Amino acid sequence: MPVLEAQGLTKHFPARRGLFGGGGGTVRAVDGISFAIERGQTLGIVGESGCGKTTTAKLVLGLEVPTGGVMRFDGEDLQRLDAAGRRHYRKSVQAVFQDPYASLNPRMRISAIIAEPLTTNEKLSAAAVRERVLELLELVGLPARAADLFPHEFSGGQRQRIAIARALALSPALIVLDEPVSALDVSIRAQILNLLRDLQARLGLSYLFIAHDLAAVAHMSHEIAVMYLGRIVETGEARSLANAPMHPYTEALFSAALPSHPDERREEIILPGEVPSPLNPPSGCRFHPRCPQAMARCASEPPELRNVEGRIFACHLYDGAATARPSFAAVADGK
């Protein structure tokens, strides 16, 4: 059973217009997405600004209330939980954010920062809290004396370790990692990514990993979901999705990723235009105005996410018995 499962998860925001709001339409930030995060595994979400990945993270963290769809934690519908169940959920799902300079209170000692979730959620003696703090510091590779220092005495990488220790304090099952290394220096990023992978192996953690660095997502994730304008356009096992994308958007996105070696310079797909506003998304397939392989029906019929030979994507290109992607000319002839 997956740790967390979402079905048709939706978040629409009313767009305010004018003094009294109203009449501004609806921002379809997340529009009916489904995913599952298995125990001890990482689901990576990639997509550009406005695709809904941050709103998805907020929904998972309970910082936003969904306007539709179901989320199940350990098989239990989150909306049907009683107070104790909700408390248990909040303890089981923690977060590490992008900027460790903003996420740690500069006036608190590290011991108080890491202990805060413990003291608010559990009745522990001072000695037990201290012991747990030292255990957590060791877990993230910081010396015990760090407990009595303040955040400004640490570098970015060390601060991110502190943020990870705080997220681990309540022994969560799932951690939402929202751009956990993009604020760090290049030489420090590998330390944190390695630490996160080690912790996952050691504690059986599940991660929801959100980042714009595709190579880092591919490195960290077991499964990847590609989002575009509030919808998942493709999802699947990380390696096959990155190496052989099915959806034209996935293909363009990964072709735009920067190479890790100059000999890797490859043919890239330059998409025209920019991501449209989620306030008024295009009809049919939301990607069709920028899609190099769009057909007439793409403008009217929204493609459903479906499973073709183990690959899950939402695109009309493969209708019929498609094993390999038809070329643009072949599709045009067939129409």
Next chain:
Amino acid sequence: MLAAPLLELDNLSTYYVSAQGTRVVRAVDEVSLRLNAGETLGIVGESGSGKSTLALTLMRVLPPAARIVGGRMLLDGEDLVTKSEVEMQHIRGKRIAMVLQDPMVSLNPLFTIGDQVAEPIRVHEGTARATAWKRAGELLKAVRIPSPEARLKQYPHEMSGGMRQRIVGAIGISCEPRLLIADEPTTSLDLTIQAQYLKMLRDLQQQHGLALIFITHNLGIVAKMCDQLAVMYAGRVVESGPVSRIFNAPAHPYTKALLNSIPRMGDPDQRLVAIDGQPPDLSNLPPGCAFAPRCPQAMPRCRDGAPPVFMPEEGRTARCWLADPVAVGADYRVASGAV
């Protein structure tokens, strides 16, 4: 005999000095580099490595506390270090232009796009407003802004981030400079917009024979765009040379470590090699090689004296004792007190 390079830096040093003169930060320390016309150079470093100060030095737009304390920078054989401020005003924007990271800061919100793109043309070429606006329209078209005539009359807030970045690019090339310096030009852009922007820069480079300098922390940009690479660490260029040669066989342990620390696509089993410790404080550098405290291959002599510039092969430099052509057994010589 090779043609003279477009830009040649020769032991260029820029220090920040505190008001009392007690604290000195060697932000750029004896940097020597060459760049030919039409080539692309990537200057890579972490925050505090001095790469942005180097860019400001090239433009001679340093903050008051910073001073060029030594060296030369030759543009077409002319030393920019000795130019007066008035002379620099004729060079800046005309022969060297710069594109900054944040287009929202580089564009003035109170002026139309047309005014801002036309400004350098009017200033440097004394062109009439109407002619300059016409040129501005052509420039917007060159950076692929849709309906450029209408956009000229609009203000920066009416554009998306990607469009603003391209407009800043248009201003950069408006007087057809020989050299364009781009300081982290794509960090605020989405991937598909970044791809559009980098393609645009490459097209402009081919059309105008422009030399490009990318100041970045991202080795991916270098792998994708650059011919030459200079790796900076603690104010110094620790390694320089052709991109593919450095990626295939890095000479400096820092370069090697950086390359091993970035995830590669399609290799999920890769174990990232983390670099221990953190970049040093520029005002409090260790004696000897600044990377020695983090270096997996450090030898005793690395802590005693900073290595000079070695040339492991033609066209490459490295500031590391390991690149010393006569270094075989160097460690023993140090141990026996021969150095």
